[in-house]
Amino acid sequence: MFGNICLKAREGEREKLPGTSTFPGTNNLVILPTHEDISRDVQEQEMKRQELHEQSKNWHRRAGEQ
Structure with missing residues (x-):
């Protein structure tokens, strides 16, 4: 089963990482x-x-x- 993997994204990198989402108001990435x-x-x-x-x-x- 899948678990969430959280990473810190540098400003502006969120859009460059396909298959990820961010928690609202944070730079924490969740790999979907x-x-x-x-x-x-x-x-x-x-x-x-x-x-x-x-x-x-x-x-x-x-x-x-x-």
């Missing part, structure tokens, strides 16, 4: 995740969810056999 980053995170979470679902089905199946 790209669409690809978000899509990859969503896919990873979905794969984990499916894996856990399969494990859960297997556990219930085994518990029913005993």
Whole structure:
């Protein structure tokens, strides 16, 4: 998952850094995740969810056999 990375920007550099945003009234930059980053995170979470679902089905199946 993505966390925010904060940096100090020198005056006038904010516009030169694509994919960043600033906190209002400060020079603190936040590096924003790209669409690809978000899509990859969503896919990873979905794969984990499916894996856990399969494990859960297997556990219930085994518990029913005993």
